[in-house]
Amino acid sequence: MPKPSKSKKGKGKKPPPPPSSSSSDAESSDSDDERSYEDAPRTWGDAERAQNSEQQRESGALQQLKDQALDDLSSDDEDAGNATGRVPTHWYEGYDHIGYDVSGSKVVPEKPLDGLDLAIEADDGEGVTVYDKLNGRNVRISKRELEQIRRLKKGAFANPETEMYPDTYRSSVIETTPLHNAPEPKRRFIPSKWEGMRIHRLAQGLADGRLRTREENRRLRKEARDPERRFLEAAASMWGPEDVEDPSGRRKGPLPVPAPKLKLPGHEESYRPPAEYCVDDEGRPLTEPEEGQDFVPKQHDSLRRVGVYEKGVQERFERCLDLYLCPRKLKRRLAIDPESLVPKLPDPRDLKPFPNALCRSFIGHTTAVVALDCSRDGQWLATADDSGRVLLWEVSTGKLIRETAVPGPLSALRWNPHLEHHVLAVAGKEGVYLVDTRTARGDDREATKALLEGEDDEGVIEQRRDAEVVGVWSTLQQEPCTIVKCALAAPARTVAWHARGDYLATVSPDAIASMQCVVHRCSRRSSQAPLKRGDKGGQIQSCVFHPSKPFLFVASRTTVRLYHLARQELVKTLRSGCKWISCLAIHPGGDHCVVGSRDLRLCWHDLDLGEQAHRTLKYHDKALRAATFHPKSSRYPLMATCSDDGTVQVFHAKVFDDLTTNPSIVPVKRLDVSSPKGCLDCAFHPTQPWLFSGSADGSVKLFHAL
Incomplete structure (x- = not known):
């Protein structure tokens, strides 16, 4: 490294101006008040200069100025050194020179100092001598230059006297245009809410143990580096109970899996088994071992007389290998009571009354009873079988009152929900039938008759939609009971009454999609399919x-x-x-x-x-x-x-x-x-x-x- 040369221009700070004399103070006091401080005259005498230099020498500022004047950190040095260009130095290995200069002369390098010379120079403490291999010379680096190199590596200023943030001086002169004219914000005079919340969280963390002080962190790090403590913690996690956790509340490592238990010793390991156990397969007492017998219990006087089991050591060794090498998995079994999974239902005795015993059987049908229903007053019961018979029973006595034949086979039967209408709706193969039960009395008889007769005198009304017949109404018979038929395109399977007793809905699954559900109005003998596109x-x-x-x-x-x-x-x-x-x-x-x-x-x-x-x-x-x-x-x-x-x-x-x-x-x-x-x-x-x-x-x- 080339030795820095002395620069002509000093890089030090300007010395502060000396204090003015009394005469200058008098003149300035007599001067005009509007004249500024910079326009005031200044004088610098030899006495003041000497006094200022002595003060700087005592404080060390003068030495700092000298050092700054000697430092030359510029890159344009007077001695350019080796001017061989970008030629690798290993090309000249084995030669006595390291290149050629501009004039073509050989550049002969200096010999580097040996270890003894370097030790002698380093002993004085003034600096270090290094060998510049590029220029081929020994360079002396002073302590100040070493300090500059260290500061440059750290990213600081080279001169320690250079301040990054020098002191600023305020002038008493108020500028016309200030830097900012904003008023002082209110947040500078009131406590910060967010800082208070942060401090509260930190204090709560210290109280709960989630946060630790620096002394506690140092102690924990020191304990963590202790090998004996680490060994004890590892041993506790391996052989301790399952609920052992570290102080932070988190478990370290996998759960410890207990080893499988050994089989309990039987009579083979006993040195004095009871006599009743010394028997053969047929239950006879064993005194001498028979041929093919694996084990014959023998009695000994003491445990020390029992012979060593020939495979005992081998089995113990294999068990130790299994415990050490074989992986084990912990399978948790849920200890759930099966009774807890079943919902708690009340006692049926507390939910009475409900039907629980056979009271009466109605005997009269010879084929399957496909449908039944009770009248709204609870006095009559109507049943329909597969052959087309509709029977009317009295509930209180179980007596068969009347039998009506309807073209079968039948599939559904429902009693009209209106109290004044004593009519049964029966679903059959050809459509739906309205049957008069002849149980009406007084005004109910007239209401039932009006419902069955409808508004048409002829008794036949055809409801057409899109050139398709939805239902054809007709009266089959008048005596002994009135039966009105509504013919459908397919057999009706179910029938349902409206709450008012005038409307009736039937379902024919075998019909086309738009005709499967049909709603009938009995008083007008009309039928319509509300689901035009089916379901x-x-x-x-x-x-x-x-x-x-x-x-x-x-x-x-x-x-x-x-x-x-x-x-x-x-x-x-x-x-x-x-x-x-x-x-x-x-x-x-x-x-x-x-x-x-x-x-x-x-x-x-x-x-x-x-x-x-x-x-x-x-x-x-x-x-x-x-x-x-x-x-x-x-x-x-x-x-x-x-x-x-x-x-x-x-x-x-x-x-x-x-x-x-x-x-x-x-x-x-x-x-x-x-x-x-x-x-x-x-x-x-x-x-x-x-x-x-x-x-x-x-x-x-x-x-x-x-």
Whole structure:
């Protein structure tokens, strides 16, 4: 490194001006007040100069000025050194020169000092001598230059006297244009909210132990570097209990897995087994070992006389290898009581009354009873079988009152819900039939007659739409009972009355898509198909009117669609998840419905919750055929389902007025109808907690509450 040469221009600071004399003070005081400080005259005498130099020498400022004057940090040195250009120095290895100068002369380098000379020069402490291989000379670097090199490496100023932020002096003269004219902000005079929150978090962390002071961090780092402590912590994590954790609350490493337990010692390891254990396979006492016998217990006087087990050491060694080498996995077993998973159901004795015992059997059918229903006053029971016979029974006595023949086979039967209309709607092969029960008295007889006669004198009205006949009405007979027929394009499977008793809906799955669901008006003998394009879920299986709103529930094989008849639009689609829906029932309140399917499921839907089923029940062993609610649900919250397994399942189904409370569905009784072919239909008594069931063997039974 070339030695810095002395620069002609000093880089030091200008010496401060000496204090003015008394004469100058007098002159300045007499001067004009408007004259500034810079315009005032100054004098510099020899005495003041000498005094100032002496003060700088005592404070060390003079030496600093001399050092700054000697420092030359510029790059334009007078001695350019080796001017051989960018020629690699290893080209001249083995030569006595290191290149050529501008004039072509050889540049002979100086010999570097040996180790003894360098040690002698470094001993005086004034600097260090280094060899400049590029220029081939020894360069003396002083202590100040070493300090400059160190400061440059750290990114500081080379001269320690140079200040990065020198003192600034304020002038008493007010400038015309200040740096800023903004008023002092308010935040400089009030405490900072964010700083207060930060301080609160730090204080809370120190109190909770989440934050530690510097002394605690130093102590923990020192303890962490202690090998003995680290060994003890590792041993505690390996052999300690599972709940051992580090002070920070986090577990270090995997969970310790306990080793498998050894097999408990048997009679083979006993030196004095009881005599009853010294027997052979047949139970005879063993005195001498027989041929082929693996083990014969022997008795010894003491433990020290027992011989060493020949494979004991080997088995212990293999066990140690298994514990050391074989990986083990911890499998957590949930200790759950099975009883805790079962919901707590109330005692059925607290939910009475409900049908639980057989009261009476109605004998009169020879074929399967496909449908039955009770009158609104609870006095009469109507049943229909597969051959086309409609029987009327008296509930109180079980007496057969009347038999009516309807062209069969029949599939459904429903009693008119209006008290004044004593009419049965029967679904058959050729359409739907309205049958007069002849149980009306007084004014009810006239209302029933007016409903069956309609407004047409001839008795035949054809309702046409798009050149298709929806239903053809006609009167089959007048005596002994009136039967009105509405012929449909396909056999009717289900029938449902409106709450007012004038409208009737039938379902014909075998008809075309637009004619599967037909709504009839009995007083006008008219029929119409509200679903012009049919149902998108496939064949329609059943339909039911809403008890209080102009809604029509239409059940296909997998879904239930809710239509608004007045607006003629789809309101909601209920998805039950069943493969084939077989029956549909609406709660008398109108906010809930149940869907039975052939895959043994009973789905409860809450119309206010969503499309999916609120609850799915599975209590039958075969396909469900019918589901029904008790008409007086406020007094008797009952629901019943019948199935091909020959049983009727009775539920306590209570719906609360509070919309936030889920309905209570509790199975209370399983009634056996003793029919190997199954139960096809069931119906509740309108005023009593009684249940009627119709079986495939032709039996009709009444179950009452005990």
